[in-house]
Amino acid sequence: MAGNTHGTLFRVTTFGESHGPALGCVVDGCPAGLVLDAADIQRDLDRRRPGATALGTTRKESDQVEVLSGLFDGRTLGTPLCLLVRNQDAVSRQYVPMRGLYRPSHADFTTDMKYGHRDWRGGGRSSARETVGRVAAGAVARKLLQVYGVEVIAWVDSVGQVDCTTVDPLSVTAAEVDRFEVRCPDEIAAAAMEKTIVAARKERDTVGGTITCVARGVPAGLGQPVFDKLEAALAAAMLSLPACKGFESGSGFRGATQYGSVHNDPFAVDKRGKVITTKNDSGGIQGGISNGMPIVIRAAFKPVATHFLPQTTVTVAPHTPVEFQATGRHDPCVLPRAVPIVEAMMCLVLIDHLLRSMVDKVDQPRYPSPHD
């Protein structure tokens, strides 16, 4: 109930504070027999690792994962996987000057209101560093999704005012995304985005942006028709990320301006006899259930709350107005590092719903077969 667990059958519980001894997760519900290696997990952790690019924070963490349980002879046991990452480069003294005030648009004030006790070092539990556990778990989910032929790719489609609308969700590859540090596969847009981020950093400011994520190869039938629509699960997953303020599925807000005669996706039959839609404003989901077309969603991230310009706020006790300038190490733009995090959340949602779909009907061939 304290909300540190994601999923129903594929359950992920993350733990850890930004400047505590360690972070990580327990994955409970991963089926037995999945071929898995620590390197599978390390790969995704490396993509979100701080200190890896010139665009991000200077905090340096190797983020080496240790698999403490659930794995034996190279395959999962069906028992909980505990995945651990030690903190190494936490510099808590940078936060001492700010511990007595509420940093604007951070969780300092709300955490105090809620718990009356707060780890002021690096944002504590509310730091984006918590996503280490999500990405580790997401890598396990991704490995399991691959067994069923599902592929998940995200990319930055806007930074500040720079939009990129040229990426084709049907064909974009992971390699194309990682080609540029900003993780936008369009060369021209990527350059403009990088310029925006570098300029923001130079101005001691931060900037927001958006990410699109596609899942290809998702079988039809995932998602539950009422409260656990696939879109509801995806929306919650994205809005559970630090700084996320918006979500769209398929046509999103654009669809709200349209007429039904324009918006509806006509069904057709492809050459192999499979039912498809001739366009995909549904974003691969109809009635909350996947229809076999690519799932396409979009998430909006506000600018990082820690910029280094003067700000006004109030002190903790007594509540007195005060001016301050933030210290510490922060990304000027969360978007590039958020790409693997968004992918992790998409993977966690899909694998959970894929497992849930296995009990949909009485007379069910194992669905979907890992060998199809």
Place this chain on the structure above:
Amino acid sequence: MAGNTHGTLFRVTTFGESHGPALGCVVDGCPAGLVLDAADIQRDLDRRRPGATALGTTRKESDQVEVLSGLFDGRTLGTPLCLLVRNQDAVSRQYVPMRGLYRPSHADFTTDMKYGHRDWRGGGRSSARETVGRVAAGAVARKLLQVYGVEVIAWVDSVGQVDCTTVDPLSVTAAEVDRFEVRCPDEIAAAAMEKTIVAARKERDTVGGTITCVARGVPAGLGQPVFDKLEAALAAAMLSLPACKGFESGSGFRGATQYGSVHNDPFAVDKRGKVITTKNDSGGIQGGISNGMPIVIRAAFKPVATHFLPQTTVTVAPHTPVEFQATGRHDPCVLPRAVPIVEAMMCLVLIDHLLRSMVDKVDQPRYPSPHD
């Protein structure tokens, strides 16, 4: 796991198909001692009732609620409330011509893929009629929220291309919302919206739109810092509604275009010594936890999938392309009737998180007190 339950402490399970004998819900976890009357529930049901306005469907349902359990001597018992509404005006023969094909952008195809067995009458479980149970439960939640001084109001802020940006979330009243059938409190915008809907109906078409919802009086401290951020719960709640394709919290997608120095909400102290923010781009939520400012969210609804113009699709078995025109009774625009439904979901999320917050800390004065 089949996803018909919402909430963790205040749990609502809805049941019922569009053309089955009845719909309703079981509310489990409503604290004992709440003063409640069937009329409290009827009031909200009447606001979503079909056949109530000239803008909506012609299906006529009285939607009279029966309280089957959980209530005794005018107060809740702490035991499950079963709230029942009988279907009265289902005309299933209107759906016979369409039972052998997949209506575009409906749940027919995905339901067949998932379950292999489908109630084709009126959309079955995927009909928006399912929200009867949600609104009934939401009315109980609203009653309980009132004990704590929380007020929830939604309104239509766009229909098709018509936007309304004049409504002040701080002051708008329920009476203002219900003044016009389209449930937009701005007279000029309301007139333009109604014109748009009437025109769409005349064209045998449908049209989408957006709804904004505000919650005032929410105490600081609701929401959990990781997967169950208040925004995550709200996003899931909205995306679980039929036809919803987008969600924004506070600045939403606009915030993604901004700089941190512009976006951050400065803290200040008001006259009574209470910590406030001088603007509210956070939408009342920071780090996933309410900060005491009004919670403001926005939801996008695509146009109703059933329009009455010719469409192409495929038949159920074998999959053959076919042209058809829909029959049955449908709203040309879901927005006006979606207003009480959006409010219901906001109420369900808030009451669940308010109850959850009661175990946040060891040394906790009853929080928030119903008598403050």
Place this chain on the structure above:
Amino acid sequence: MAGNTHGTLFRVTTFGESHGPALGCVVDGCPAGLVLDAADIQRDLDRRRPGATALGTTRKESDQVEVLSGLFDGRTLGTPLCLLVRNQDAVSRQYVPMRGLYRPSHADFTTDMKYGHRDWRGGGRSSARETVGRVAAGAVARKLLQVYGVEVIAWVDSVGQVDCTTVDPLSVTAAEVDRFEVRCPDEIAAAAMEKTIVAARKERDTVGGTITCVARGVPAGLGQPVFDKLEAALAAAMLSLPACKGFESGSGFRGATQYGSVHNDPFAVDKRGKVITTKNDSGGIQGGISNGMPIVIRAAFKPVATHFLPQTTVTVAPHTPVEFQATGRHDPCVLPRAVPIVEAMMCLVLIDHLLRSMVDKVDQPRYPSPHD
């Protein structure tokens, strides 16, 4: 969290008070495509119905079930089944004399302590009448278990001091159990039990007893190895029944007096090459997981708290000692009617764990196949 839901994948929420308008349940998570008829449910309800035998209460309820949702064309839809039974013969005035005192060993006092508001008519929610919803849901579970070849049979194995140790769990049939009103399949023991019950009633007293329940045909592999051991789920299911105070799995308390060299069940191979145990002190469960042998459990029920002899207790407010004699209609012995209720709980536990086992391993032939 208010504890009115049983199960994780096959979820049953019961509702209703003893003297309220209706009782029933919502079954969420029954897979689609199960052939089901109201008569399947009525059959089990008729076996627990009050007023059916000379050994039980004189309250007369027809307990006719109405299926309000989830069923279409004779098969389940995969959507929630709402099963409703109206109360018909509640005589609340019989409880008026007792509303101002706490009946000993009833839930009156604890309910007041917990909720501060109580339905004093017929025990309210704490009445064994609540099990109507369980039996209705259990009948659905039983139908689904039959698809997988699982059979569940319970019988009374003791009443007061009368024990019956002659019943063979491997071969006893449902018809044998129902041959005698007391639901003990041994003719001599049954006669002694009936005599004990009739004598207790004549003395205005009540008497306790025990029930054994066997499940045959359960595939190996059901149950989870840690907190959700199959025995843990069965123990919780039994102890959740009114008046149940004890539980044994396999050798139970007898096993605690033994040596390992005596208690261990040797494995062997039967003629068809299947691994079996040559005896069954494990009760079909090892390490919390079914091993393919019959599951055998036993539940102890204290005597019904309402007898009609003088008792001492205290009044509600102020707390003053008082003597009283109970009124109302009650069973002198709950055991015969508890047989279908125990079976229902066994069915609910098994089907939930059978569904859960379907996601145990990555490379899993549909397990167990409904066609094997």
Place this chain on the structure above:
Amino acid sequence: MAGNTHGTLFRVTTFGESHGPALGCVVDGCPAGLVLDAADIQRDLDRRRPGATALGTTRKESDQVEVLSGLFDGRTLGTPLCLLVRNQDAVSRQYVPMRGLYRPSHADFTTDMKYGHRDWRGGGRSSARETVGRVAAGAVARKLLQVYGVEVIAWVDSVGQVDCTTVDPLSVTAAEVDRFEVRCPDEIAAAAMEKTIVAARKERDTVGGTITCVARGVPAGLGQPVFDKLEAALAAAMLSLPACKGFESGSGFRGATQYGSVHNDPFAVDKRGKVITTKNDSGGIQGGISNGMPIVIRAAFKPVATHFLPQTTVTVAPHTPVEFQATGRHDPCVLPRAVPIVEAMMCLVLIDHLLRSMVDKVDQPRYPSPHD
């Protein structure tokens, strides 16, 4: 769903295999502000530690706990506590001779049937070593219960045929329990039990027994009236322990032999005006809800499955009958070390239900107050 989590508000997920790198747990839902130290946890771990007494296994583990998260400045943060214990003295080669066969009454066979992949070293996840995580979590629960004045004490009340019926649940102390290695507070019985265990070990055999556990100071009102009766939760908690085969609450199986006129616990008013019962056959629970009297339960444990006498079983593949004698290090009797484990489970159940009770009613003084 894979069953490695206990509780609903105070949620404990354990992880780890007997011979893997580490074991431990994540506690999610511990309220913020609890004064806690690693030493509080170490104390209970030391009581269950292997190698501590002459009566137990020779495996030597220091079982030093590391608190990886959730604790700051000596108080809990309200975020997940990850508690880690490294394995140090695992000797896996002792299990090599047995990896190709199914040890009788162990989980080898059922694990293979369920997962198709098994860690054969030391029983893997099914080893009682898993309870390290439970005891660590239970220590946190115990600390929190102390804030509310609740005290939990268990002791061995039988080993094999040796019974101890002299212990008074109202007055027995923890120091008395730990006075003898066998953890029975009666000197004469303790001596007889130790003799039984030593004799069993000498015979290369093992022996079972029972444990009684009492909770004193539990406020009235804990437990939910239907599926989550306090007794149901306690029964599940005990039956989730390795080797547990039976459970009694209050009068247990004895109560099933009695008449209502004998069994009912009369209510009375004590000198302070508090409602009590004059005897406690209810075991402190009525209608599934605590009544303020001491909660008394009893659990039966079968003899340890690994004895060192010859046994018959079958090999893994192909299934062939075989004789073998077990190797490895095992307790001849699990009872003494099970005492802190049983206490841990009692603590986990009580704290979960205590937190759940905080949302029972609308107009609820903080219940129970930590300062009363």
